[in-house]
Amino acid sequence: xxxxxxxxxxxxxxxxxxxxxxxxxxxxxxxxxxxxxxxxxxxxxxxxxxxxxxxxxxxxxxxxxxxxxxxxxxxxxxxxxxxxxxxxxxxxxxxxxxxxxxxxxxxxxxxxxxxxxxxxxxxxxxxxxxxxxxxxxxxxxxxxxxxxxxxxxxxxxxxxxxxxxxxxxxxxxxxxxxxxxxxxxxxxxxxxxxxxxxxxxxxx
Numbered sequence: 001x002x003x004x005x006x007x008x009x010x011x012x013x014x015x016x017x018x019x020x021x022x023x024x025x026x027x028x029x030x031x032x033x034x035x036x037x038x039x040x041x042x043x044x045x046x047x048x049x050x051x052x053x054x055x056x057x058x059x060x061x062x063x064x065x066x067x068x069x070x071x072x073x074x075x076x077x078x079x080x081x082x083x084x085x086x087x088x089x090x091x092x093x094x095x096x097x098x099x100x101x102x103x104x105x106x107x108x109x110x111x112x113x114x115x116x117x118x119x120x121x122x123x124x125x126x127x128x129x130x131x132x133x134x135x136x137x138x139x140x141x142x143x144x145x146x147x148x149x150x151x152x153x154x155x156x157x158x159x160x161x162x163x164x165x166x167x168x169x170x171x172x173x174x175x176x177x178x179x180x181x182x183x184x185x186x187x188x189x190x191x192x193x194x195x196x197x198x199x200x201x202x203x204x
Contacts, residue, residue: 097137113201
């Protein structure tokens with residue numbers, strides 16, 4: 001194999017075809033951060049994210065320098081917050097989104113995903129609280145992304161959740177400049193855990 005021609009071809013792809021690495025996403029489990037005290041749980045979650053993702057951006061930048069290929073976005077995805085927040089029994093989960101935003105800012109990532117719920121088999125009180133919190137959560141944060149899985153081939157479609165998400169999309173668009181909130185929100189059927197792509201990323 002002609003190594004020189006391969007190198008030149010790669011350089012051409014970078015300069016002419018804008019070859020890049022679209023994203024590097026770190027998945028972080030927050031399940032064992034759950035606590036009946038919401039403030040304590042959020043503190044644990046924030047500490048976990050900051051500790052685990054502390055070097056993510058610097059490592060990505062080192063890889064960019066080594067390979068000469070830009071990495072466009074550095075991202076973090078976490079366990080669906082509706083699962084982690086359930087133990088706290090809180091009715092407003094906006095503070096959880098704000099905690100994610102603060103953690104993302106601390107580690108310097110472009111987006112953080114996981115303000116999410118999985119309701120294809122039915123919705124818990126925590127799932128409903130998260131859905132109700134989405135418009136305020138997205139309007140009060142900068143890089144938080146949200147997703148809700150409302151259906152699957154095996155479980156069918158949760159039509160109550162479909163209706164609720166229609167309202168959440170509209171409210172999120174109205175609550176944010178240029179409707180940006182709706183762009184940070186995904187409604188899924190057959191969602192895939194560990195999907196790295198925002199706005200639908202969550203650790204699963």
